[in-house]
Amino acid sequence: MIYTVTFNPSLDYVVDVKTFKTGQVNRTEQEKMFPGGKGINVSIVLNHLGLKSTAWGFLAGFTGEEISKRLDEEGVNTDFIQVEKGISRINVKLRSTEETEINGQGPMIRSTDIEKLYAKLDTLKTGDVLVLAGSIPDVMPQSIYMDIMKYLEGKDVMIAVDATRELLANVLPLHPFLIKPNNHELGQLFGVTISSKEDVKKYAAKLQEQGARNVLVSMAGDGAVLLTEEGKAFESEAPEGKVKNSVGAGDSMVAGFLAGYLKNKDYAQAFKMGVCTGSASAFSEELATKEEVEQLLKNHAFPF
Ligand SMILES: Nc1ncnc2c1ncn2[C@@H]1O[C@H](COP(=O)(O)OP(=O)(O)OP(=O)(O)O)[C@@H](O)[C@H]1O
Numbered sequence: 203m204i205y206t207v208t209f210n211p212s213l214d215y216v217v218d219v220k221t222f223k224t225g226q227v228n229r230t231e232q233e234k235m236f237p238g239g240k241g242i243n244v245s246i247v248l249n250h251l252g253l254k255s256t257a258w259g260f261l262a263g264f265t266g267e268e269i270s271k272r273l274d275e276e277g278v279n280t281d282f283i284q285v286e287k288g289i290s291r292i293n294v295k296l297r298s299t300e301e302t303e304i305n306g307q308g309p310m311i312r313s314t315d316i317e318k319l320y321a322k323l324d325t326l327k328t329g330d331v332l333v334l335a336g337s338i339p340d341v342m343p344q345s346i347y348m349d350i351m352k353y354l355e356g357k358d359v360m361i362a363v364d365a366t367r368e369l370l371a372n373v374l375p376l377h378p379f380l381i382k383p384n385n386h387e388l389g390q391l392f393g394v395t396i397s398s399k400e401d402v403k404k405y406a407a408k409l410q411e412q413g414a415r416n417v418l419v420s421m422a423g424d425g426a427v428l429l430t431e432e433g434k435a436f437e438s439e440a441p442e443g444k445v446k447n448s449v450g451a452g453d454s455m456v457a458g459f460l461a462g463y464l465k466n467k468d469y470a471q472a473f474k475m476g477v478c479t480g481s482a483s484a485f486s487e488e489l490a491t492k493e494e495v496e497q498l499l500k501n502h503a504f505p506f
Pocket residue numbers: 383384385419420421422423424425426440441443445448449450451452453454455476477478479480481482484
């Protein structure tokens with residue numbers, strides 16, 4: 203069974219403003235709202251690809267209710283923990299001449315809420331997959347993903363982590379099955395700017411030296427690189443297409459990679475699925491459908 207954990211779910215408020223200007227009233231041309239947060243997006247895309255998962259995490263207030271309702275309508279299985287104080291965030295995604303995002307902090311999560319999550323973790327069994335994805339509310343320690351992985355040590359659960367900075371760096375010695383930084387996040391970890399695939403490979407290898415088993419680095423429209431635990435490297439350009447909404451492209455890539463890998467444990471196939479699922483989401487208003495992914499898989503020429 204696959205489980206995703208989103209500590210900080212959101213309602214993503216995606217607005218189109220023709221020419222956004224600061225310091226004045228801007229009017230939207232279109233606005234849409236989606237349930238979001240990285241683990242939730244992974245669950246939605248897995249569902250589109252025909253894989254059932256359960257979305258875990260923390261919800262609060264009326265926004266939390268709306269997230270839960272929308273996921274029910276989507277047919278995503280959820281088992282959230284309700285927290286008492288605050289509301290789940292509304293993250294603003296502003297599409298204008300440039301894309302700008304304003305992500306909120308999220309509600310208060312108390313130690314009793316965390317205990318409830320640990321009770322869920324106790325139900326995990328050998329062979330289960332756990333995805334820890336996204337930021338954590340400000341009130342939480344940057345060790346939380348590491349703490350969860352330590353708690354699960356010896357259980358043989360396949361763990362994927364999509365996080366940034368300290369939250370990500372802390373889990374490496376615990377050998378996550380998969381991490382998926384983008385090239386900017388990879389650069390942040392080493393205090394450098396990374397734009398070439400050669401540099402991506404160099405720094406991704408350092409993350410493997412620090413303990414990560416498989417490192418998948420996304421580079422938005424410039425494609426992606428995968429270093430596997432078997433010592434292989436795969437790289438690809440991004441498929442061609444018109445970008446409509448790139449929010450969640452990275453999460454879609456994680457979902458596609460896992461779906462591809464779980465099929466027959468083949469990293470080349472998993473990488474292809476990851477790249478095409480990421481791009482299919484970027485080329486669509488909403489997260490990728492199975493048909494959209496299959497279309498890209500058919501048309502994109504991978505160099506291997
Ligand atoms: N402009 C684009 N054109 C084609 N493919 C894209 C584009 N942007 C993203 N993708 C696809 O999605 C994958 C993941 O994208 P990206 O590197 O933007 O992830 P991310 O930064 O984690 O995104 P997010 O945080 O919004 O989920 C890329 O490797 C690529 O396959």
